[in-house]
Amino acid sequence: MSKKTVALPQDFILGAASSAWQTEGWSGKKEGQDSYMDLWYKNDRHVWHDGYGPAVATDLFNRYEEDVALMKQAGLTHYRTSINWSRFFTDYENGVIDEEYAAYYDRFLDAIRAAGVEPMICLEHYELPGYLFETYGGWSSKKVVELFVLYAEKVFARYHHKVTRWFTFNEPIVVQTRVYLDALRWPYQQSTDTWMQWNHHKNLATAKVVKLFREKGYQGSVGAILNPEVTYPRSSAAHDLKAAERYDLFYNRVFLDPMVKGEYPAELVRLLDHHGVKWEYTADELAIIRDNTVDELGINLYYPHRVKAPSRAWNPETPFHPAWYYEPFELPGRRMNKSRGWEIYPRIIYDMAMRIKDEYRNIPWFIAESGMGIENEGQFRDNDGVIQDDYRIAFIGEHLFEALRAREDGANCQGYMLWAFTDNVSPMNAFKNRYGLVEIDLQHQRARRLKKSASWYRGVSESRSLTLNLDDEWK
Ligand code: BGP
Secondary structure, three states, rough: OOOOOOOOOOOOEEEOOOOHHHHHOOOOOOOOOOEHHHHHHHHHHHOOOOHHOOOOOOHHHHHHHHHHHHHHOOOOOEEEEEHHHHEEEEEOOOEOOOOOHHHHHHHHHHHHHHOEEEEEEEEEEEOOOOHHHHHHOOOHHHHHHHHHHHHHHHHHHHHHOOEEEEEEEOOOOOOHHHHHHHHOOOOOOHHHHHHHHHHHHHHHHHHHHHHHHHHOOOOOOOEEEEEOOEEEOOOOOHHHHHHHHHHHHHHHHHHHHHHOOEEEEOHHHHHHHOOOOOOOOOOHHHHHHHOOOOOEEEOOOOOOOEEEOOOOOOOOOOOOOOOHHOOOOOOOOOOEEEEEEEEEOOOHHHHHHHHHHHHHHOOOOOEEEEOEEEEEEHHHHHHOOOEOHHHHHHHHHHHHHHHHHHHHHOEEEEEEEOOOOOOOOOOOOOEEOOOEEEEEEHOOEEEEEEEEHHHHHHHHHHHOOOEHHHHHHHO
């Protein structure tokens, strides 16, 4: 059996991620504290796998002590999650804090830190308050930008001595893409204008929060967690290259450029204008974005995105959608995670790292999510009841290796975080695909059990070295 071993730099993050809405459950939640995700679940429960959703999730709210102990056992150096905006206030307009929820969060953060794990906190991981969604159309409204800044102000004031690494959003492009561009999620409205307005307001909100954090003089940093997709063209022919370049503009650079370089790509603005996409922005807003770029990025990387030039003309009755410029391309023979339908291609980590190094001033960044959701994981349970997730160990090993290789080649990659720490609730897929180092056993009152990968992860974390079984890669 051939093996190779690589060292992890001493300060390299080896962590795991999750979010408030996917774990905490509704215990203690008050009337009027629904998030957008809660509203979607309440309005459209039949699309959620087996009816599971945010209502109980992993019941973290009641079980965080147990989970924090497991963080230690899994060897995490860092843990990323979010604060639930929709539960943090009883009055979003006036910033009246829900003391009960805020106190829970105090205890949770204290426990994480006491376990020697560093918390990293997102202000929003899709937990836009339902009230703001219904009253103002959510991120369509400049009022909501102001209320988000108020929320950030209150959160920083309360927790700044417990948390130093903050992030405004997790995957800020996702909700509006699913709801307004592709109309795949409740309330199923197609409006490319609204999609772009949400994009802009989330960029603006990020810059305003960065500004606030600096003005207050808090110690630490403010970044964002983005999900740019490493986009490969089908071929090196001009029409396929253009498809990839346009995809990159609409889905990746729409956040990467304003957040890191302080401005929207001129070509993106031109194309939006050309296709009549209407979004409201002012010179003052663009100046705020220009002057307040983020300190660091977390990047979620799951699969490669492959495109080709479109083969059919656009239906003139269909409003503009970026797919005007591309069609998905499936690489014959690609290696797949069949449960999730995502291609596995660890090289995306290295390629993204080099792009950030060359095009985004080598800003500090880390892999904020990487992982493998597997259906029916119970089939891999051994006689002792432990899930033998060797496929996850191989997946992490190969992806982590690419991060370390990139770092040796000058990338400013600060670490690797697995999605997810425990199994949890995915949008719609709920508990179907299991991602965790820790199993949540739904048949036994959500009992927690470390999977084989958790012990392996701890070994890597403690030894600061990764050993890859090269034969595994080619099975
Ligand atoms: C990311 C989200 C996570 C998580 C993950 C897994 O996009 O930030 O919240 O859900 O994807 O994907 P999925 O839940 O779709 O299987």
